[in-house]
Amino acid sequence: MAIGRRAVLGVAAAGPLALPAIRARAQAAGVKIGLVAVQTGPQAALGTQLRDGFLQGLKHTGGKLGGLPAEVVMIDDELRPEVAVTKVRAALERDKVDIVAGVVFSNILAAIMRPVTETNTFLISTNAGPSTFAGRGCNPYFFTTSYNNDQVHSVMGQAATDSKYGRVFVMTPNYQAGRDAAAGFKSRFKGEVVDEVYVPLNQLDFSAELAKIAASKPDAIFTFMPGGLGVNLVRQYRQAGLASIPFLSTFTVDEATLPAQGEAAVGFYSAAPWAPNMDNAANRRFVADFEAAYGYVPGSYAAQSYDAVLLLDSAIRKTGGSLADKDGLRAAIRAAEFQSVRGNFKFGANHYPVQDFWLCQVAKRPDGKFQTETVRKVLENDTDPWAAECRMR
Amino acid sequence: MTAQLLLVQALNGLQFGILLFLVAAGLTLVFGVMDVINLAHGVQYMLGAYLGASLAAATGSFWLGLLLALPATLACGLLLELLVFRHLYDRDHLAQVLATFGVILTLNEAVTLLWGSAPLQVATPALLEGGVTLMPGLQYPLYRLAILAAGLATAGLLWLLVEHTRAGALLRAGASNRPMLAALGVDTGRLFLLVFGLGAMLAGFAGAMAAPILSVEPGMGDSVLILAFVVIVIGGIGSVRGAFLAALLVGLVEVLGRSLLPDLMRLVLAPSPARQAGASIGSMLVYIAMALILAVRPRGLFPARAG
Incomplete structure (x- = not known):
């Protein structure tokens, strides 16, 4: 039974109380990510992994993405598609998020796919990877750092x-x-x-x-x-x-x-595609720092979210901090020039990873x-x- | 399907039924005697599992944890009665459903805040590790036999309590005709407090017993609750004897249906659709059985209420 807090949680000071002028200034100088992670109901542990992985990534990039100060707006989808759509719409229209990331479950991803990509906003799934969006349903504004189920x-x-x-x-x-x-x-x-x-x-x-x-x-x-x-x-x-x-x-x-x-x-x-014991420098650093910060062993949900942060960091740096140039940003994301905790990582033509x-x-x-x-x-x-x-x- | 496998499946069904009885016994008392629809019974079961798990971890002994979980869940039940349920007795069922649903939401969230949303691990007590070999390659865990024994013992104790003590006579009287009981000068307020506490403790006991074989996680009571309601409706609301027989029936129908139907469907359908149809119908079978029984006996197998 999915049970809910209705509030959209802001990790940093976010949301409706911020004065418009301040918001406009912050927006010009920074990048806002809407992070969709289930926080209520029996599957909340997965959402917590996903969230902590993402936040760990931001710690390693110094709280910035490609040099821009990053702000995370938490979106609890409650594992209910209609709730996810309402909250994601609010994040896009009211909080003016630049990028939407996260999403544990495929049915939530399917629900928010159109609302996000229709506004020409990039959607980076860090876990859900249904085949629906891998073939005919692939979308230029959609990437996933996980896999196809x-x-x-x-x-x-x-x-x-x-x-x-x-x-x-x-x-x-x-x-x-x-x-x-x-x-x-x-x-x-x-x-x-x-x-x-x-x-x-x-x-x-x-x-x-x-x-x-x-x-x-x-x-x-x-x-x-x-x-x-x-x-x-x-x-x-x-x-x-x-x-x-x-x-x-x-x-x-x-x-x-x-x-x-x-x-x-x-x-x-x-x-x-990944396990905590993988022996490469990026992964050793991720696992050690994650466990020190959160006190539990990271799973793939965390690792893929961490990768998504490094991916966005590399892409935004490549475009020189320009979020408005969508084609440039897309090309930079597709290039995937970052050190993945998995070692090998590149995107295929459908924006799903090609990996081991x-x-x-x-x-x-x-x-x-x-x-x-x-x-x-x-x-x-x-x-x-x-x-x-x-x-x- | 060999006769041996069939026997094993029947035992599995009985064992699942006993587990359901542990949950349903408290529910049928509260519903039958107090006429309160207590949707929160499932979260009391969950509380039992969590408290049992935490107390076992704190004391280092599963048995001590189980023993301590009983007064702890009793206390939780009494607290809930004083804070919430006391105010619901004179309301209609809709108000009770709404209020107890609120209790579900609150307690599920509270458990998530206190223990986190990841499932907890509860080790099987060392005494009951291992199992007996029922058929080649399959062990029947000793712990499951212990659940069977605990369920039978609970059934026996409840039978003694309900049929052979003064408190039991009041319980039966309450289930049969509440206004008359009050008119005779019985303090129904205290009786209800007692019944509710007992119900909560039974649910907690079931939760703590189930913890080593089932996942201890927020919302774990919700799926059990539905089957428990099926059990008490089939058994006749308020009847412990009815709940016992209905629980065994539901357990058997559920397990045998699930294991036999896909094979039976294969006699008339191609393998792939047979599997899916069998699985789907198998999971509906309990509800079909309930509908059939209620069609013949609308008040359940052993109705407790007079008139």
């Missing part, structure tokens, strides 16, 4: 094929994203799908499904159980003694849910916290499957 599921399919798993049991929630996950996995999986089980989105107890898995004795299971669903499943899977069957998953064991899954998730697999994907595994760190760690690279410089259909106007 389908890609991540297909990475797990490829990993299962590479691991020579012959029979895999597939279980996902019974809604569009769940069915997409199963389809994405099967697109690169060459073995046999023993059974496909769809569970209700509000499922609490998986014992019936676990008995089915035990009965069909698969080589591995593939599942996509975001948020609390994944917490329940992972614990119950371990308690049922099934952990000897490899647990392949997407968006099920990540840094947002690991604190609750703990030991139960150790050894379970996920697929991602990894098989990751949950591990317990020496300090007792849990994180996903890279096992092996599954796909290199992977372009998402819809890019060819994009005709960028």
